[in-house]
Amino acid sequence: MQQVPVSLWTLVAGIVVTAISIWIGQNHTLMPVQASLQAPLVDGFFNVMFTIAIALFLVVEGTIVVFLIQFRRRPGDDTDGVPIEGNLPLEVFWTAIPTVIVLLLGIYSVDVFNRMGGFDPAGHPHSAAHVAQMPGTALAATLSDTSQATTAPSIAPTIGIGASPQTLNKPADLVVDVKGMQYAWLFNYPDSGITSGELHIPVGADVQLNLSAQDVIHSFWVPNFRLKQDALPGIPTELRFVATKPGTYPVVCAELCGGYHGSMRTQVIVHTPEEYKSWRTENQIAQKENLNQVVAVNPADLSISEFLAPHTHDMGISAVTLESVVMSQEYRRD
Numbered sequence: 001m002q003q004v005p006v007s008l009w010t011l012v013a014g015i016v017v018t019a020i021s022i023w024i025g026q027n028h029t030l031m032p033v034q035a036s037l038q039a040p041l042v043d044g045f046f047n048v049m050f051t052i053a054i055a056l057f058l059v060v061e062g063t064i065v066v067f068l069i070q071f072r073r074r075p076g077d078d079t080d081g082v083p084i085e086g087n088l089p090l091e092v093f094w095t096a097i098p099t100v101i102v103l104l105l106g107i108y109s110v111d112v113f114n115r116m117g118g119f120d121p122a123g124h125p126h127s128a129a130h131v132a133q134m135p136g137t138a139l140a141a142t143l144s145d146t147s148q149a150t151t152a153p154s155i156a157p158t159i160g161i162g163a164s165p166q167t168l169n170k171p172a173d174l175v176v177d178v179k180g181m182q183y184a185w186l187f188n189y190p191d192s193g194i195t196s197g198e199l200h201i202p203v204g205a206d207v208q209l210n211l212s213a214q215d216v217i218h219s220f221w222v223p224n225f226r227l228k229q230d231a232l233p234g235i236p237t238e239l240r241f242v243a244t245k246p247g248t249y250p251v252v253c254a255e256l257c258g259g260y261h262g263s264m265r266t267q268v269i270v271h272t273p274e275e276y277k278s279w280r281t282e283n284q285i286a287q288k289e290n291l292n293q294v295v296a297v298n299p300a301d302l303s304i305s306e307f308l309a310p311h312t313h314d315m316g317i318s319a320v321t322l323e324s325v326v327m328s329q330e331y332r333r334d
Contacts, residue, residue: 017058025051035224035249035270037242038116038161042226045112052101117240120162160211160229160238172208172240174201180211180218180231182257183264194283199268202276203246209239219255222268228254243270 025047034040177188187196201207211220211231221228229239253264271279
């Protein structure tokens with residue numbers, strides 16, 4: 001019986017491994033639902049890396065299994081194995097292939113980063129409220145500042161994900177100032193004066209988030225958008241994106257920021273244009289009513305917890321989170 005050449009077995013194995021890795025790489029369910037214009041770019045890059053990883057896993061583990069069977073010790077065979085001291089072509093092969101793969105992935109990742117807006121080098125307008133937050137002020141002053149509407153722009157160089165090549169040199173449709181603090185996110189809309197504990201945006205709008213941190217480094221992460229950007233004390237950062245699917249998506253702090261880091265969560269709610277307009281109108285009216293109630297009371301007679309209590313529901317901040325914020329601020333002052 002004629003023996004099948006090793007080269008033919010290798011070709012067949014290569015075809016099988018390639019087919020399996022491509023199918024798994026394109027049909028896995030590891031990622032959440034895509035909800036932004038940037039998500040398909042990230043998923044495309046992830047799928048390529050995952051396909052390569054599956055192929056390498058099958059080749060390495062498959063070779064180990066074949067060798068375990070092919071070169072196992074037979075009963076009664078006490079002889080030494082064949083002395084093999086090296087194979088230069090094989091060593092060049094397994095060194096060159098990973099090198100080429102890493103270089104190609106690097107080029108691909110740079111292209112994805114550029115198309116997402118990572119190479120936008122220009123300064124962008126930041127509201128006066130956002131710029132004033134940079135040095136890190138007291139909690140009460142921060143919230144009172146962000147509750148006031150202000151549209152005076154301040155140009156400052158930023159880092160992060162900015163305008164994509166398609167929107168370069170174009171102003172964003174919606175600008176939101178985002179402040180991270182232990183352990184909550186605050187969202188201020190400079191053009192309307194709305195302050196919220198949740199991010200509300202219209203679908204299809206080019207949104208620019210101006211991020212800052214009150215105390216320590218936080219990281220604003222929306223898994224469904226495939227976007228994450230650090231919020232740094234004293235350094236303005238930016239995150240610009242377009243949401244493509246209405247819905248409610250989690251916002252997670254992805255940087256260990258203290259004892260209650262795990263509870264620093266909120267959500268981004270993507271509205272239809274009509275729903276967003278309605279939400280904006282309702283909140284402008286509600287915040288005016290809250291402001292009139294606050295003016296009727298002397299703020300100097302209230303503690304920070306009492307001062308903020310009427311607004312925690314509208315801002316999406318729980319009582320536990322509020323208490324932890326106040327305690328951390330008092331500890332920092334002491």
